Amino acid sequence: MISRRAVTAALGMTLFAPAVHAQSRTAVKFTLGWKTQGSDAPFFVANDKGYFREAGLDVTIDQGEGSGATVTRIMGGAYDAGFGDINAIIQNAATRPADTPAMVYQMWNQPPFAIVAKASSGIKTIKDLEGRTLGGAPGTPTTRLLPVFAKINNLDMAKLKLTSMAPNLQEPMLIQGQxxxxxxxxxxxxxxxxxxxQDPDKDFVWLSFGDHGLDLYSNGMMVSQKMIRDNPAAVAGLVKAVNKASLDVAADQTMAMASVAKYDGLVNVPVEKRRLQYAFDKLIVSPELKEIGSGDVKDARLARSIGMVVTGYELTRTPAPSEIFNRSFLPARAERELSYKMS
Known part of the structure; x- marks a missing residue:
């Protein structure tokens, strides 16, 4: 006969075991770049498929306040890691290199910075912007880097009228012709x-900075210097999990959007799935990505990008690429072969 005490003890061990296992995982606070978007899918897939757990991590994902704010959130100690803009890392590393997070997995190989105009405006080329009114949100990379963009493309800044506005007013004012x-x-x-x-393809013209001389990198996953120093195994696990999930998302966006909707039931799934696919088409997939694999950068290109940001933001020091990007946690090249297929 099995005693009641033995049964009780065995049951107690069974109930307690998962809690012990959960406590043994490394807690990671992760911030998104903005409100929930389809392009955030790799983080939700890594969580849902257990890739974080397999890496010994207990990851809490919070919404963000802007891709630049990801850097300051991590620097302030509220977050260990997040999805944000490498150009914001460059800005902060110029003055506080020891405190600024490092990019460990580059996700957007191409920059999202662009100038958009109505097709009916007659603006077709960069020179057509002269004599026109441009609306920009103060402090954003697109606005701050405009002088660099103008210099590279022989655009006379003196012939531009710049109007400052909140980001949420830009499209309405553009549509209304203001x-x-x-x-x-x-x-x-x-x-x-x-x-x-609106029909952004048919009725609007897009002048991308990346297509006109500003070959910058953009968003990816960054981690705190403290995490790199104190728990490099956790950083490696985080990178491995997100890399694996990124490859999954590239192969199946329908699956990916199920994870996005599970995290935030208020998302517009059709629109956000389209945004996810837009990210692959415009920001992620590139000839360079096919050469070096997902997550990596080319140091020479990063050095050029740093120079552009230093000029645009009038920084007093030029950080080295090694201060901005840390590739030591990347999985082997063969494990980072991203194959995008629209689903």
Whole structure:
């Protein structure tokens, strides 16, 4: 006969075991770049498929306040890691290199910075912007880097009229004709136009910074210097999990959107699935990505990008690429072969 005490003890061990296992995992506070979007899918897939757990991590994902704010959130100690803009890392590393997070997995190989105008405006080329009114949100990379963009493309800044406005006013004012063009993030503005019942492909012209001399990197996963120093195994696990999930998302966006909707039931699934696919088409997939694999950068290109940001933001020191990007946690190249297929 099995005693009641033995049964009780065995049951207690069974109930307690998962709690012990959960406590043994490393807690990671992770911030998104903005409100929930389809392009955030890799993080939700990594969580749902257990990739974080397999890496010994207990990851809490919170919504963000802007891709630049990800850096300051991590620097302030509220978050260990997040999805944000590498150009914001460059800005902060110029003055506080020891405190600034490092990019460990580059996700957007191409920059989202662009100028958008109505097709009916007659703006077709960069020179057509002269004599026009451009609306930009103060402090955003597109606005701050406009002088660099102008210099590279022989655009006379003295012939531009710049109007400052909140980001949420740019598309409405553009649609109403109160400005001739807007300085935007394409992945944001494109879908703001869609949600305003506009056709962003047919009725608007897009002048991408990346296509006109500003070959910058953009968003990816960054981690705190403290996490790199104190728990490098956790950083490696985080990178491995997100890399694996990114490859899954590239192969199946329908599956990916189920994870996005599970995290935030208020998302517009059709629009956000389209945004996810837009990210692959415009920001992620590139000839360079096919060469070096998902998550990595080319140091020479990053060095050029740093120079552009230093000029645009009038920084007093030029950080080295090694201060900005840390590739030591990347899985082997063979494990980072991203194959995008629209689903």
């Amino acid at each position: 400005i001739d063009a807007a300085l935007v993030f394409n992945i944001t503005s494109y879908f703001n136009l869609v949600l305003n019942r």
